[in-house]
Amino acid sequence: MLYLTLRHYEYVCAVAQQGSLSAAAERLHVSQPALSTALARIETHLGHVLFQRRRGAPLTLTPRGRDFAKAAQALLDQAAQLETPGGASPVTQRLVLGCFADLAPLLLAPALRLLRQSLPELTISPRVDGFTRLTDALLQGDIDLALTYDLGLDASFERREIDQRFPQALVSPDHPLASHSSLPLAALAEVPLILSQEGLSLQHMLALFKTQGLTPRIAHRAASLELLRSLAANGEGVGVSYSAPQLGQSYDGKPLVMVPISDASAREPVILTSHGQPPAGSAQARAIQALSQGLATRHTGQLTDGAITMEQQADDV
Template identity: 35%
Template sequence: MPPFTLRQLEYFRAVAETGTFSGAATRMFVSQSAIASAIGDLESALGVQLCTRKRSSGIGLTPSGVQFLEKARALLRQADDVTHAAHHGDGLLAGAINIGCYATLAATVLPALLDEFSAQHPQSQLNFVDGTMEELMPLLEQGRLDFVITYRISLQLGLQQMALYDTAVHALLPANHPLAHAPTVSLHDLADDPLILLNIPPSGRHTLDMLASANIRPLVRHTTTNFELARSLVGRGLGYCLLVQKPEIDLTYEGLPVVAKPISPEFSREQVVLVWPDGMELSARARICAEFARATLGRAQPPR
């Protein structure tokens, strides 16, 4: 038998993710002394120091602790799968699945996934966090997210990927733009127009790099991290915007019309992917949800 318990592993994971005994105690609904005692017993059983304890900076992990945390998370996921299989041998899928989603994708990806997956698996509980990749990656690495849905643009190393669907950058123009009725637009035809830059990392940098590769130095008039604000500024005629995500409705929040135009020659074809850390197996629930996303999300996207 292993010299530790699953409860000790849960407490250790909570300490690693919160950075303090008090934070772990709050998360696990136990006393701080119970957390400290469990970690001490775990270190004694393993014969290694897992944590560094400093009043000024809280709890840190030793190199052994960092390595053990990855193994502990894997064991806890496997234990969760075993428990789920024992309790739901009837084939029903139950329990929580925690999803991260890149901010500009969230409005068109998450509603369909949450609604349709929950309808098929009513005992499951889908939770989500939307944000930039800088915000989502630490949560994924800490095991607080099962997977993240994002673009393949500038993904860091150490991630497994599942392709969901392909998409392409388009130009968003005000309805009264001279090219509004053209079947396609060239970026060089827009080079003298002001650009509304949607700058949610890494998309802003990617847009500027792609324009530079086409020998275009854009006239950036406004920069925003708000997808709908970018569309509204275009609707007001303040510039054009280069976007990947294409809503069903060609109206801004103010009710002003905008038009999405394919770029010719094609500017940048992107792929929406589902990612999780290398060396980590998705839980049975997360794997079923990921496969469901791959089978259904592409169909839910508006035609291009």
């Protein structure tokens, strides 16, 4: 009969954190077949499955597996503390930081660096995903904090605004709109547009037009920001994005002009969010403090990138 040991708990936690048997086996210094066999025996002993297994996809915890892994990690942390002379040394704490996919190229690396400099005792694991999956992961406790836009979070989520962004219109240099210093949404409703195909991003953009009684003409729904920029640079329409990097050409080397969209209603806060308010002094609370201060300082002077004064609006409209 199998009796679960701390090593078995380590197996489960490593697979949960790494998302694959091969990565977990490398971290644990065991062979992948041995880890796979051990995991199957643990699940048999418990009488229920801990991980969902789908060909070509990472291993993901089942709801019961999530509860087990959380309790197992707490037990491992307690054991590590008991083994420390005097039991006084802090236990390594883990924090999972999520980031909305469109924002990740702009914010994730600076956020990780800030956390590792400010809180070196934390083990940080990043996760990049779409808005809905990030929200679900926050609700289920799979991630602790997320950097994202506030696209309809309910009141159970805590928010810290760290930036604010206006969308940019992306056009080729010879496009008639390229000479403008800013553009209203009304001008964009008259030309073919290239928008993100990400569900909530697309809905949010369409809602901006709808509030003004405008019906945009969508020429393309791009699967990535770089595809959106390339289509715009090649004259396939006007790209619209909140996350457009300040680069003067697309991946294929075509020149690209960015024109800020001036409507005040288009302003979108970038937030740091958690589900519920973390306890004072917890890893989450300390990470929120470090990120909200560090990222806001980093963006000082940049918060109004794309924000247009009323005088500029009057000149362009």
